[in-house]
Amino acid sequence: MSERVLMNGNEAVGEGAIRGGCDCYFGYPITPQNELTAYMAVHMPRHERVFVQAESEVAAINMVYGAAGAGARAMTSSSSPGVSLKQEGMSYIAGAGLPMVIVNVQRGGPGLGNIDPAQGDYFQAVKGGGHGDYRLLVLAPASVQEMHDFTAEAFDLADRYRNPVMILADGRLGQMMEPLTLRTREPERVEKTWALTGKRGRAQNIVRSYFSVEGVLEKNNLALQEKYRRIAEAETRADCYRMDDAELALVAYGTCARLAKAVARACRADGLRVGVLRPVTLWPWPTEILRSHLDRLKQVLVVEMSAGQMVEDVRLAVEGAVPVHFHGRMGGGVPSVTGIRAKADEIMGRISR
Amino acid sequence: MSETPVYTRPETLTDRPMAYCPGCGHGIAQTLLAGIIDELKIRERIVGVAPVGCAVETYNYLDIDMSEAAHGRAPAVATGIKRARPDLVVFGYQGDGDLASIGLAEIMHAANRGENYTTIFINNTIYGMTGGQMAPTTLPRQKTQTTPLGRDPETTGHPMRMCEIMATLDSPCLIARTATDSVANIRKTRALMLKAFRYQMEGRGFSFIEILSACPTYWRLSPKDSMDYIGQTLVPVFPCRIFRDRGAES
Ligand SMILES: Cc1ncc(C[n+]2csc(CCOP(=O)(O)OP(=O)(O)O)c2C)c(N)n1
Numbered sequence: 001m002s003e004r005v006l007m008n009g010n011e012a013v014g015e016g017a018i019r020g021g022c023d024c025y026f027g028y029p030i031t032p033q034n035e036l037t038a039y040m041a042v043h044m045p046r047h048e049r050v051f052v053q054a055e056s057e058v059a060a061i062n063m064v065y066g067a068a069g070a071g072a073r074a075m076t077s078s079s080s081p082g083v084s085l086k087q088e089g090m091s092y093i094a095g096a097g098l099p100m101v102i103v104n105v106q107r108g109g110p111g112l113g114n115i116d117p118a119q120g121d122y123f124q125a126v127k128g129g130g131h132g133d134y135r136l137l138v139l140a141p142a143s144v145q146e147m148h149d150f151t152a153e154a155f156d157l158a159d160r161y162r163n164p165v166m167i168l169a170d171g172r173l174g175q176m177m178e179p180l181t182l183r184t185r186e187p188e189r190v191e192k193t194w195a196l197t198g199k200r201g202r203a204q205n206i207v208r209s210y211f212s213v214e215g216v217l218e219k220n221n222l223a224l225q226e227k228y229r230r231i232a233e234a235e236t237r238a239d240c241y242r243m244d245d246a247e248l249a250l251v252a253y254g255t256c257a258r259l260a261k262a263v264a265r266a267c268r269a270d271g272l273r274v275g276v277l278r279p280v281t282l283w284p285w286p287t288e289i290l291r292s293h294l295d296r297l298k299q300v301l302v303v304e305m306s307a308g309q310m311v312e313d314v315r316l317a318v319e320g321a322v323p324v325h326f327h328g329r330m331g332g333g334v335p336s337v338t339g340i341r342a343k344a345d346e347i348m349g350r351i352s353r
Numbered sequence: 354m355s356e357t358p359v360y361t362r363p364e365t366l367t368d369r370p371m372a373y374c375p376g377c378g379h380g381i382a383q384t385l386l387a388g389i390i391d392e393l394k395i396r397e398r399i400v401g402v403a404p405v406g407c408a409v410e411t412y413n414y415l416d417i418d419m420s421e422a423a424h425g426r427a428p429a430v431a432t433g434i435k436r437a438r439p440d441l442v443v444f445g446y447q448g449d450g451d452l453a454s455i456g457l458a459e460i461m462h463a464a465n466r467g468e469n470y471t472t473i474f475i476n477n478t479i480y481g482m483t484g485g486q487m488a489p490t491t492l493p494r495q496k497t498q499t500t501p502l503g504r505d506p507e508t509t510g511h512p513m514r515m516c517e518i519m520a521t522l523d524s525p526c527l528i529a530r531t532a533t534d535s536v537a538n539i540r541k542t543r544a545l546m547l548k549a550f551r552y553q554m555e556g557r558g559f560s561f562i563e564i565l566s567a568c569p570t571y572w573r574l575s576p577k578d579s580m581d582y583i584g585q586t587l588v589p590v591f592p593c594r595i596f597r598d599r600g601a602e603s
Contacts, residue, residue, distance in 0.1 A: 023437060024433065024436060024437050026433070050436045050437065052432065052436060052466075054429070054462075055458055055459070055461075055462035056458060058426070058429070058458075058459075059426070059428075059429040059432075059458065059459050059462065060429075062422065062423060062426040062429035062430050062433065062459070063429045063430070063432050063433035063436070064433060065420075065422075065423075065426075065429075065430055065433060066402070066420065066422075066429065066430035066431060066432060066433020066434040066435075066436075066437070067433035067434065067436060067437035068433070069420045069430070069433070069434060070400065070433070070434045070437040070438045070441070071437070071438075072437035072438070074433065074437070088423055089423065089426075092421075092423050096421070196400045196418040196419070196420055196434060196441075197400075197418065197438070197441070198397045198398035198399060198400065198417075198418055198441055199396060199397055199416065199417050199418045200397040200398070204412065204416055204417055204418055204419070205418045206412045206418070206419050206420070206421075207419070207420040207421060208412075208420075208421045209421065210409055210410075210421055212410070
């Protein structure tokens with residue numbers, strides 16, 4: 001059964017979580033994601049599920065850790081400063097191999113920054129954030145529909161790999177309203193034989209990331225790395241727009257991907273061979289997908305609401321095969337279509353010369 | 354006519370040798386816990402939350418499902434477990450650095466929400482695991498690694514009395530301080546812990562048992578002198594009593 005509705009991105013995440021089988025939500029107020037916490041405050045109890053307003057993001061993430069350890073589908077959400085506070089918990093969750101979903105509706109930083117959209121938390125989301133060698137599976141929605149769909153799916157991915165999954169959005173995606181289709185979906189249920197359910201008819205279960213016996217922690221790390229390889233193999237995703245004959249690839253995610261697509265469309269109308277590669281998973285990054293276009297590509301332009309963070313992964317992917325340019329704004333500034341187009345023209349001007 | 358009581362090893366206690374120092378209070382408290390879990394027959398439906406501190410590997414000694422928690426976060430972890438699975442019996446086990454310093458916000462708010470789980474709070478007035486630094490509960494003039502001349506209340510504050518602070522909240526159903534420095538007090542401690550778990554199983558909400566426990570290693574005292582020290586030096590600062598008992602009131 002499907003239903004067409006009008007919602008903002010934050011509410012769409014909330015409804016996606018409920019349809020994704022979220023049992024427990026733990027939150028703490030922060031703009032620009034408050035509509036999500038508010039949505040959960042109303043709707044989780046209606047579904048007889050758990051909603052708690054925690055005393056801090058630190059508490060919220062540790063409540064998630066507890067609930068996930070007990071086998072529940074658990075989630076928290078926040079925006080940049082709050083997500084920084086959750087990093088300790090994320091490291092413990094990753095180390096203990098707990099499935100959970102975390103949503104970051106990014107705002108301007110560093111520090112208290114502002115409440116406007118930004119993508120300055122890419123490094124934190126994709127390269128770590130907390131201590132130790134670990135990875136989150138990071139999904140980057142670019143529409144209200146995807147805010148909903150990716151969140152619902154994130155719970156399945158988390159359970160499948162016993163790994164935290166992050167939805168990395170931004171304030172614009174959280175605040176804007178779009179029509180979307182709500183679909184009933186059957187969550188993919190896996191048996192959690194490792195969960196804390198009371199030691200009945202089996203050996204004790206322990207949720208842990210502390211391994212004091214020599215060599216055991218290294219083994220745990222190797223197992224994590226092996227899992228990350230499996231995730232990279234099976235779950236890497238990108239959305240390509242007219243990349244087949246493109247000479248200039250615009251690489252962007254989230255809000256910037258929408259802008260990049262508008263620019264590419266306009267360029268095409270002018271007969272210019274411009275395509276868009278939009279990573280859907282920011283980790284694992286779609287390196288091979290970008291590489292598969294390198295024989296034709298002449299230039300790459302990365303567009304971000306940051307000083308240039310993802311651009312580093314693009315450079316790693318192309319390994320100097322083509323020039324990689326960057327266009328971005330920070331601190332709540334959103335690149336304009338004309339600004340991106342001007343940069344693209346400048347680059348293509350170089351091509352024609 | 355008197356009968357000699359026969360004590361048997363609790364089934365919940367594993368046969369691993371405890372890694373605690375001689376005379377350490379953790380061993381006593383955890384042996385009591387094991388006996389209570391047996392007595393209440395809840396081994397198949399109890400989940401414990403271990404702290405960061407000397408007791409992090411409590412799961413090596415209690416044969417039950419357990420979770421570690423980041424330093425100070427046990428109350429939030431216990432909240433998550435209990436909210437997800439209200440049918441489980443849940444306890445948090447925390448030291449004084451864990452609970453009264455880094456985790457002060459988490460314990461106060463779990464208590465204030467009246468989360469229906471039990472906290473066992475081991476107050477040994479020191480950070481054991483990291484080598485004997487000052488805790489919020491350290492006594493004035495007590496020498497520690499970070500107060501080499503003795504704790505100076507002028508610059509480092511006074512010992513925090515967690516039961517008294519806890520008692521300013523309306524939600525907790527049981528708040529008590531006890532000690533494990535004598536057989537009689539160990540028995541009292543056991544009775545209070547048992548009551549706390551019973552209250553949880555009756556759905557009465559948050560219960561808090563503070564246990565004055567010995568740390569002979571970082572008190573630089575023998576195990577025997579440590580026991581005397583508890584009664585003579587700790588109890589005058591941390592009075593052992595029941596601060597609240599909703600069961601007794603009603
Ligand atoms: C975030 C963080 N900070 C510091 C530490 C180091 N640390 C480990 S145990 C501990 C203190 C433990 O003292 P207490 O809670 O009193 O328990 P005890 O060891 O005395 O039983 C500290 C500071 C840590 N593991 N994590």
